[in-house]
Amino acid sequence: MTASADSSQEVLTQEQFQAISRTLADPRRFAILQQIASQQSLLCGSLDVQGCISPATISHHLRELQEAGLVDAERQGRSMCLRLRRSIWNAYIRHLQQI
Amino acid sequence: MTASADSSQEVLTQEQFQAISRTLADPRRFAILQQIASQQSLLCGSLDVQGCISPATISHHLRELQEAGLVDAERQGRSMCLRLRRSIWNAYIRHLQQI
DNA sequence: ACATCTCTTAGATAGACGTCGAACTATCAG
DNA sequence: CTGATAGTTCGACGTCTATCTAAGAGATGT
Numbered sequence: 001m002t003a004s005a006d007s008s009q010e011v012l013t014q015e016q017f018q019a020i021s022r023t024l025a026d027p028r029r030f031a032i033l034q035q036i037a038s039q040q041s042l043l044c045g046s047l048d049v050q051g052c053i054s055p056a057t058i059s060h061h062l063r064e065l066q067e068a069g070l071v072d073a074e075r076q077g078r079s080m081c082l083r084l085r086r087s088i089w090n091a092y093i094r095h096l097q098q099i
Numbered sequence: 100m101t102a103s104a105d106s107s108q109e110v111l112t113q114e115q116f117q118a119i120s121r122t123l124a125d126p127r128r129f130a131i132l133q134q135i136a137s138q139q140s141l142l143c144g145s146l147d148v149q150g151c152i153s154p155a156t157i158s159h160h161l162r163e164l165q166e167a168g169l170v171d172a173e174r175q176g177r178s179m180c181l182r183l184r185r186s187i188w189n190a191y192i193r194h195l196q197q198i
Numbered sequence: 199a200c201a202t203c204t205c206t207t208a209g210a211t212a213g214a215c216g217t218c219g220a221a222c223t224a225t226c227a228g
Numbered sequence: 229c230t231g232a233t234a235g236t237t238c239g240a241c242g243t244c245t246a247t248c249t250a251a252g253a254g255a256t257g258t
Binding site for chain 1: 202203205206207208
Binding site: 176177 | 215216217218219220224225226
């Protein structure tokens with residue numbers, strides 16, 4: 001086992017950091033992230049998206065969140081189960097704190 | 100004196116939070132912010148901007164940082180003196196931590 | 199097999215944003 | 229006053245991105 005196996009102390013590359021920053025810039029996307037974070041895990045269909053947003057747009061935002069490494073998604077029957085990657089989120093905050 | 104006079108515990112409105120998130124999304128702007136934060140105060144001309152960026156663009160980014168409330172700017176002769184607003188920065192990080 | 203539910207992908211469009219050059223303002227030195 | 233230095237403002241341009249509709253794809257129930 002490696003020392004970096006301690007996922008509570010992950011460190012982000014510059015690219016990861018920038019990807020996350022870009023991802024958080026959209027208010028809708030941050031709102032989605034908040035909902036995912038507020039539960040242990042959340043089904044995609046349970047997302048409460050105010051303001052008549054199309055499924056395609058939700059899917060787009062979820063992919064951005066996944067590609068930024070902030071969210072994990074897993075099929076569960078017809079639905080997608082979403083989870084915040086806490087270790088990445090914590091690493092992002094630590095990065096900001098180092099400023 | 101009011102309770103909110105304690106600037107170490109400022110709270111951001113939704114609009115402030117979103118403005119800051121948008122502002123941080125640009126890597127160049129974050130790099131500028133880092134430099135400002137690394138000093139008590141910094142003259143605009145002392146900014147080390149890698150990659151041939153025009154004065155107009157720097158000025159643009161600095162205004163964004165100011166309008167987001169992250170940076171204070173003050174004339175000093177011909178130069179502009181820049182300072183990070185720590186209380187706002189800390190409030191932003193606290194907001195992220197509440198997720 | 200078929201219909202249904204739940205997302206995803208593709209393509210198009212409109213608006214936001216980073217960037218620059220050029221012209222402008224403000225400050226200071228002679 | 230003149231010239232030089234330091235930023236700012238303006239207008240334009242190209243790229244990126246949030247959004248939609250329409251069509252596709254995977255899972256489940258009948």
